[in-house]
Amino acid sequence: MVFTRPESVTTWGSLGGPLLAREIHLAALPAGLPEPGDFAVVTVELAPPGPGQVLIRNLCMAVEPYPPSPAHPGAPPFPVGQPLDGPAVGEVVESMDDELRPGDLVLHGYGWRDQVVLDARSVLRIDPVPGVDPSAYLGALGMSTLAAYVGLLDIAGLRPGEVVFVSGAAGEIGVMAGQIARLKGAARVIGTAGSQARADQLTRRFGFDAAFADAEGEVAERLAAAAPDGIDVCFDNVGGEHLEAAIAALRPHGRVALCGVAPQNATETAPGPRNLALAIGKRLTLRGFSVYDHLWRMPDMLAEVGAWVREGRIVFQETVVHGLEFAPAAYVGLLRGENTGKMIVRI
Amino acid sequence: MVFTRPESVTTWGSLGGPLLAREIHLAALPAGLPEPGDFAVVTVELAPPGPGQVLIRNLCMAVEPYPPSPAHPGAPPFPVGQPLDGPAVGEVVESMDDELRPGDLVLHGYGWRDQVVLDARSVLRIDPVPGVDPSAYLGALGMSTLAAYVGLLDIAGLRPGEVVFVSGAAGEIGVMAGQIARLKGAARVIGTAGSQARADQLTRRFGFDAAFADAEGEVAERLAAAAPDGIDVCFDNVGGEHLEAAIAALRPHGRVALCGVAPQNATETAPGPRNLALAIGKRLTLRGFSVYDHLWRMPDMLAEVGAWVREGRIVFQETVVHGLEFAPAAYVGLLRGENTGKMIVRI
Numbered sequence: 001m002v003f004t005r006p007e008s009v010t011t012w013g014s015l016g017g018p019l020l021a022r023e024i025h026l027a028a029l030p031a032g033l034p035e036p037g038d039f040a041v042v043t044v045e046l047a048p049p050g051p052g053q054v055l056i057r058n059l060c061m062a063v064e065p066y067p068p069s070p071a072h073p074g075a076p077p078f079p080v081g082q083p084l085d086g087p088a089v090g091e092v093v094e095s096m097d098d099e100l101r102p103g104d105l106v107l108h109g110y111g112w113r114d115q116v117v118l119d120a121r122s123v124l125r126i127d128p129v130p131g132v133d134p135s136a137y138l139g140a141l142g143m144s145t146l147a148a149y150v151g152l153l154d155i156a157g158l159r160p161g162e163v164v165f166v167s168g169a170a171g172e173i174g175v176m177a178g179q180i181a182r183l184k185g186a187a188r189v190i191g192t193a194g195s196q197a198r199a200d201q202l203t204r205r206f207g208f209d210a211a212f213a214d215a216e217g218e219v220a221e222r223l224a225a226a227a228p229d230g231i232d233v234c235f236d237n238v239g240g241e242h243l244e245a246a247i248a249a250l251r252p253h254g255r256v257a258l259c260g261v262a263p264q265n266a267t268e269t270a271p272g273p274r275n276l277a278l279a280i281g282k283r284l285t286l287r288g289f290s291v292y293d294h295l296w297r298m299p300d301m302l303a304e305v306g307a308w309v310r311e312g313r314i315v316f317q318e319t320v321v322h323g324l325e326f327a328p329a330a331y332v333g334l335l336r337g338e339n340t341g342k343m344i345v346r347i
Numbered sequence: 348m349v350f351t352r353p354e355s356v357t358t359w360g361s362l363g364g365p366l367l368a369r370e371i372h373l374a375a376l377p378a379g380l381p382e383p384g385d386f387a388v389v390t391v392e393l394a395p396p397g398p399g400q401v402l403i404r405n406l407c408m409a410v411e412p413y414p415p416s417p418a419h420p421g422a423p424p425f426p427v428g429q430p431l432d433g434p435a436v437g438e439v440v441e442s443m444d445d446e447l448r449p450g451d452l453v454l455h456g457y458g459w460r461d462q463v464v465l466d467a468r469s470v471l472r473i474d475p476v477p478g479v480d481p482s483a484y485l486g487a488l489g490m491s492t493l494a495a496y497v498g499l500l501d502i503a504g505l506r507p508g509e510v511v512f513v514s515g516a517a518g519e520i521g522v523m524a525g526q527i528a529r530l531k532g533a534a535r536v537i538g539t540a541g542s543q544a545r546a547d548q549l550t551r552r553f554g555f556d557a558a559f560a561d562a563e564g565e566v567a568e569r570l571a572a573a574a575p576d577g578i579d580v581c582f583d584n585v586g587g588e589h590l591e592a593a594i595a596a597l598r599p600h601g602r603v604a605l606c607g608v609a610p611q612n613a614t615e616t617a618p619g620p621r622n623l624a625l626a627i628g629k630r631l632t633l634r635g636f637s638v639y640d641h642l643w644r645m646p647d648m649l650a651e652v653g654a655w656v657r658e659g660r661i662v663f664q665e666t667v668v669h670g671l672e673f674a675p676a677a678y679v680g681l682l683r684g685e686n687t688g689k690m691i692v693r694i
Contacts, residue, residue: 239624261624272619277586277608279635286633288626 019046019055023083023113024327033335039328042083049096049117054106056090056118061111062138063321063330063343084112087142088347089126089134100125107137114324114347127299129306139342140176140309140316141302147291148177148235149301151257152184155289156233160185163227165246167191168237169211170198172342173259177235178208179314180305186233190226192219192242206315214238220245233257240265244273250284258288317341366393366402370430370460371674380682386675389430396443396464401453403437403465408458409485410668410677410690431459434489435694436473436481447472454484461671461694474646476653486689487523487656487663488649494638495524495582496648498604499531502636503580507532510574512593514538515584516558517545519689520606524582525555526661527652533580537573539566539589553662561585567592580604587612591620597631605635664688 020043027040049055064086078084088111092104097120100106106123110116126137136142151173152158164181166174169191178189191211193199202211210226223231223245232254234246239261246256264270279286308314319339321330327345334343367390374387396402411433425431435458439451444467447453453470457463473484483489498520499505511528513521516538528536538558540546549558557573570578570592579601581593586608593603611617626633655661666686668677671694681690 243623244619258623258627261627266624268622270621270624272591272621272623274617274619275615276590276605276619276623276633277613277617279633280605280608281637282635283637283640284635286623286626288629288631290628290630293630 021115026078036328055094058088058090058347060135061088086111135344144172145176150294155257156255162232163188164233165190165231166235167242238262256286320344368462373425383675402441405435405437405694407482408435433458478657482691491519492523497641502604503602509579510535511580512578513582514589585609603633667691
């Protein structure tokens with residue numbers, strides 16, 4: 001895909017005329033996979049910020065595999081005739097809030113538009129890491145990385161010298177969990193992926209010590225082969241058989257950060273780990289978490305992982321599309337798997 | 348059963364002659380349930396305590412449902428021709444150790460004999476609770492109570508006002524867990540038991556707010572009825588369906604102390620909780636533990652629960668048999684279910 005940026009029609013800020021924003025709306029509900037023609041660029045007039053509010057100019061946004069997508073048949077699609085939403089990084093242009101000032105960089109959930117007025121409490125101020133592009137806060141320094149960071153350090157209490165198993169390691173969170181584990185001094189990092197090709201990427205590109213493809217009925221055996229002396233920490237993105245294999249491999253006082261679950265393991269009829277009773281004798285801790293409870297750790301993550309990103313010690317990939325009006329094409333491309341790594345739109 | 352104590356033949360201490368101890372040995376391996384005739388009282392001469400050792404006069408011992416018992420077919424039986432063992436409380440008579448002094452009360456694992464020489468590090472000194480009989484340290488203030496205390500407070504982090512579910516609550520640990528939960532300010536304590544009669548006891552005698560009998564396929568439904576607004580803490584002694592019901596009922600940030608498992612849920616083919624993925628969204632923590640990692644909490648438990656025992660705020664039951672020579676009969680009686688509560692032998 002080749003994208004070029006057309007002439008901008010936006011007026012930044014509210015000085016000198018009405019405050020206009022360009023937004024991407026879903027024009028019609030697609031029957032199957034959406035096409036760029038299902039979306040429309042709409043220019044709307046914004047009310048200027050009231051007390052406690054800020055006007056934000058969006059710099060970039062991430063395109064997430066949200067509905068309407070066959071991958072999420074149960075979730076509601078975006079409403080028709082309203083702007084879509086998703087993670088974005090913006091700059092405060094005007095502030096009616098005591099904490100935020102013009103020029104501040106903020107992370108929020110109102111992408112798919114070039115500017116927006118928001119309550120200050122619904123945005124997260126970012127302390128910028130020198131030398132790092134704003135799009136990094138949607139990828140290598142974004143919520144997935146915060147989830148990996150919090151899951152490993154706060155939920156699983158990773159200590160240097162431990163053996164870490166990351167299930168579903170080729171996903172956005174998993175690939176960061178493996179790298180953070182290694183940089184925090186794990187003795188050995190093992191990952192699983194959905195295919196042998198992706199497993200090979202984990203060891204070749206992302207520094208995993210061992211990785212293997214999911215193979216139904218063989219996860220425990222493969223994990224035992226990759227970690228013959230057992231594991232200390234499991235960062236679980238899959239559940240089901242992967243979790244059962246981890247419980248079998250965990251050494252005494254091992255910890256499991258329950259971060260995610262594959263769709264087939266999320267149903268009420270999916271079999272649970274048959275060996276959970278081992279958690280008693282082995283004194284295991286299994287703990288579910290949501291990154292949204294741990295946003296206060298963002299500054300710590302930015303400081304620590306930000307330094308690694310700047311030093312080139314973290315491998316991450318992004319596909320960048322230039323121009324808000326190409327966001328629908330980026331979204332369709334993401335659903336078709338045309339991206340490598342995070343799909344970013346610069347606005 | 349009526350027991351009377353015959354004339355003692357023991358010489359306390361090592362002064363004035365050889366140091367003799369009476370021990371109960373397994374004389375022959377029983378084919379099925381043991382009979383008192385399978386045991387023998389043997390008088391042995393002990394070597395006096397060496398450096399770091401103490402001579403202990405046992406005051407009382409607990410009879411546990413250890414093998415040889417059909418309930419534990421997989422565990423090794425006591426060896427023939429050697430003393431049996433089990434929890435006992437004794438008094439230090441002579442000490443060659445710097446920490447322990449004559450008169451100190453100690454808990455150890457060498458019951459089934461009237462006196463014994465042990466390394467000081469293999470006994471636990473008890474700070475006696477005034478007004479409490481030594482046998483209490485084997486029952487209401489013993490290891491089961493420490494497990495209940497640690498499981499609720501340290502593993503599950505119980506806070507006042509929370510709703511607590513104890514599975515297998517009619518057992519030694521469960522009945523204490525329910526009472527400690529109540530005394531620590533739980534808003535509501537719910538228990539399960541193996542029969543309706545035992546469930547009724549939990550509410551009538553032990554202060555549970557609600558209790559119900561295990562009924563296969565109905566635990567979740569009954570728990571939901573007993574705790575319509577959900578639970579915060581599960582103290583699990585059963586696993587399997589009980590744990591699945593708890594996971595369904597737990598509110599966000601709920602905690603499970605994994606303390607024990609029923610034999611049918613301990614096999615590798617037993618189904619695991621099918622709803623474990625709920626632990627992610629609900630931010631649940633499941634943590635297995637062993638009381639032996641937490642012996643340092645014994646003084647805290649003794650101070651807190653000991654005060655409740657002295658004040659009559661803890662309900663506990665014991666069946667007391669007088670005389671070491673009746674320990675085999677007490678053991679056989681225990682295996683036949685002739686006891687009410689803890690089976691104690693005063694020595």
